[in-house]
Amino acid sequence: MRILGAVLLTCTLGACGSAPPPAPAPPPAAAATSDSVDGPAAHKLVQDGATLVDVRSPDEYAQKHIDGAVNVPADDVATHDFGGKDKPLVLYCMHGRRSAQAAEKLRGAGYSHVYVLGPMSAWGQ
Numbered sequence: 001m002r003i004l005g006a007v008l009l010t011c012t013l014g015a016c017g018s019a020p021p022p023a024p025a026p027p028p029a030a031a032a033t034s035d036s037v038d039g040p041a042a043h044k045l046v047q048d049g050a051t052l053v054d055v056r057s058p059d060e061y062a063q064k065h066i067d068g069a070v071n072v073p074a075d076d077v078a079t080h081d082f083g084g085k086d087k088p089l090v091l092y093c094m095h096g097r098r099s100a101q102a103a104e105k106l107r108g109a110g111y112s113h114v115y116v117l118g119p120m121s122a123w124g125q
Contacts, residue, residue, distance in 0.1 A: 035115050039124060042090045042117045050088035050115070053077070055102040060094065066123050074102040078109040088113035092120050 037045065046052050052069040054061050061071035072080045074093070082089060089111065091099040096118030103114045117123060 037090065037115045037117055039117070039122050042092075042115065042123060045088055045090050045115055048088075050090050050113075051082055053082075053089050053091045053102075054120075055091055055093050055098050064120075066092065066120060074098040074105070077102045078105040082111070085110045086112050088115065090115045090117055092117040092123065095119050096122075 042052075046068065052066060054065050054069040054071045055074040055077060056065075056071070057073055058071055061069075065071065069092070077091075089106065091102050091106075091114065093099040093102075096116070099116050099118055103116045106114045
């Protein structure tokens with residue numbers, strides 16, 4: 001009976017040969033994100049040397065764009081040479097969806113300073 005009691009006590013204390021409970025899994029790594037900026041912040045970034053990038057189609061760009069912006073369609077941003085992957089970039093499009101998608105492509109390609117203005121209309125705010 002003493003042996004059985006010792007075995008039960010040992011198992012109760014967690015030394016019964018079973019593995020300890022697994023440690024909680026670490027939180028998933030954060031996805032590459034881009035910083036959203038408003039109009040005044042975008043103006044300041046561009047004034048300080050960031051490249052303003054219109055990620056719409058060439059036809060949309062030809063119809064209307066922000067002065068000083070370069071046109072690099074969203075599908076082409078990851079392979080475009082912006083002059084180094086540490087060069088700050090401010091992206092915009094018509095409504096904000098393409099600029100957000102383009103920013104994620106740039107982050108995935110190793111660009112470290114990507115800012116999303118979003119819709120072109122935010123430039124004037």
